[in-house]
Amino acid sequence: MLKISDLRAQIDDKEILKGLTLEVKPGEVAAIMGPNGSGKSTLSYVVAGRDGYDVTSGSIMLNGENILEMDAHERAAKGIFLAFQYPLEIPGVTTMTFLKAAMNAQRKQRGEAELPTAEFMKKVRAAADKLGVKQEMLRRPLNVGFSGGEKKRLEVLQMVLLEPKIAILDETDSGLDIDALRIVAEGVNALRSPDRAFLVITHYQRLLDYIVPDSVHVLSKGRIVTSGGKELAHELEKNGYRDYVSEEAA
C-alpha cells in the first residue's frame, strides 16, 4: 500500500529524515514510536505533501504510484489522510461547511458527483453520534475554541467521512482522557479493513492497548532503527528508547 524508500528530507537546510525506509501493507496497522524530535511529525507532513520540505532522495509510493510530485490536495484525493497532532483553527468557516467542501473536493477530483445535501447530513450525523461529537460543535467555526480532546475527535470524524486508503494518526492520543481515547480507538478499529492501512504515530504504549498494531517501528533521528511485532511496544514502555537511541548514536 505505502512504500517509503530511503527518504531524505530537509527543511531550511536541516536534514530531518535521513534515509527512512518503511512499508505498510493493505490492512496493516503499523505503529511508529520514537522519542520527541525524532521526526515523526515530519514524516507525516512529508507523506501528506506539506510545502517547505526538500526531499533530496528516495521515494514514497502509494499503490505503486509515486506521490512525491503531487500537491497535498491530490494526495488526499488519492486516499492519504493525516490526523494532525495539532489540528488548525479556521475562523469563520463552520465545521459543517468545511466537511462538505472537503468531501466534495475529493469526489470531484475522483470524477464522482457531489454528495446530495441530505445524504451528506445523514452521514455526518451518524458518524458524529458514534464519536460523541455534538451537533452544536459542527455549527461552530472549525476547531475554534474546541478543547484538545474535541479537536482530536473531530480529526477522527473527518477520517471516518473521508474513508482514506491510508490514515496517518499523529499522536491522536495526546490530550485525550481515557474515555475519549476509547471512543477514538473504537472509531479507528471500526474502519480497519483488508484494503485500508494505518500508520499510528504515538509516544506511548497506551493507545496501542486499544488499537492493537500488526507491526511496531522505532523512529530515531530520522530513521527506522528497529521493527517488530506488538510486543516491541511493551518492551519500549518498560525500557524506554535508550537502547535504540544510543545504538543509533554509536
Add this chain to the structure above:
Amino acid sequence: MTTQPVPLRTPAETALADAYVKASAALPGSDAVRGERARAYDRFHEKGLPHRRIEAWHYTDLRALMREAYPVAVGTPLAPASGLRILISDGAASMPTGALPKGIKVSTLRDCLTNGTEAFIKSLFPDQGSDDAMVAFNAAMMRDGVVIDIAEGAEIASPIEIIFTSQDQAPHGDVSRVLLRMGARAKATVHEVHSAKGKVQRHSALVAHVGEEAELSHVFETRDAQPEVHVSSLIVDVAARGSFQSFAFVCAGDVLRRQLFVRGSGEYAKIAMRGVSLLKGKQHADTTLVVDHAVPNGESRELFKHIVDDEASGVFQGKVIVRQHAQKTDGGMKSQALLLSGDAAMYNKPELEIFADDVVCGHGATVGQLDENQLFYLMARGIPRVEAEALMIEGFAREALEFIVQDEIREHLEASVAHWLAGRAKS
C-alpha cells in the same frame, strides 16, 4: 535646477470653486440655507481639496487623486420606484410612489431646502464634521437628496433603500445629502446602495439624528460599477439609550473615502460600526471615523476587515474620543487586514483620546497574510489551494458579516463575497 512653486489652487480646486460661484444663484434654498451654503463654501475655499498634510486625509491625498474636477450634474429624477425605495440619480431624488408604512414621511431635499424651518436647517447642517473640507463642499453644493422623518415610536420593518445611480453619459460630479430624523423609540434600517456608470465623482452625505431609545441600523453597499472618486460622509448623533449600527460593504470603486463622524450625546448611547472591504487592481478605499463620547456610560464597537489583493490599498483610521465627563465609556476597536499579494497595502491608524479616568477602551490592528499552516490543513483534506484560500477569506469576512441582523441583506452580501472570490479564482 528650478523648484516648481506649489500652486495655490489646483485646476480641480479652481473648477470646484467656480462651479459653486456659477451655480449658487440657481441652487435651491431659502435665504437661511444660502447663508449656510456661503459659510460652507468659504470653509471649502479656504482649505481646498484635502491632501496628505491634513492628518485625517494623510493616506488619501484627494488633491493628487482628483486631478480634474468634472462639472457637477443637474440631475433629472428617474421615474419613481414603489415601496420604500428612493432613487438618487446624478444627485436628483425621486420619491417612492404608493402608500408608505405608518410613521414615516419622505420628502425631497430640494423642497425642504426651500421651505424648511429653522429646526430643519439646524438638523441639516450639524457642527459635527463641518470642519472637513469635503463635508463643507457637500453642504455648499448639495442640490437634492432626501429628508426622512420617522415618528416617535414608529417601527419601520423593511429596510428603506436609497439607491444612488448615474444617467449622465458625460463625466460629471454628483452631490447629494440625506437627512434622517428619528423620534424617540423609532426603529428603522437604511440601506444605501451605490453604483455609477461612466466617469463619476460622487459627493454623498448622510446626516442622521437618532432620538432617545431609537434604533438605526445602516448598511452602505457598493454594487456593480462605481464612481471613479466617491467621498461619502456620515454624520450621526445618538441620543440617550439610542443605538446606531452601521455596516459597510465595499467591493469596487477606484477611490472611495468614507468618513464617519459619530457622537453619543446622550447617556447609554450604543454605537457600532463594522465593515468588510474587498479590494483589487489599484482600488483604494479609506474608512476614517471619529467616535465622540460626550457623556457617561456610552458604548462603541468598531470592527473593520480589509481583504486586499493586487496593488490595492486599504486605510482604516479610527479615533475614539472620550470626553472628561464621559465616565464608564466602554469602547472597543478592531481592524484586521488580509493582504493577498505582495504589492497590496493596508494603513491602520487607531487612536484613543481619553480624558475621563474610569473607562474601558481598547483597540487592536492586525495585518497579515493567509496562514500557510491553515492552508495546508485544508489542502490535506483534499481542497485545492485556490478553494482553500477562498474558504479562509470567506471565513475572515464572515466574522464581520455575521453582525448584520437583517438576514436578507447579510445573505446577499455573503453572495457578493463569493462572487468576488470566484472572479479572483478565474484570474
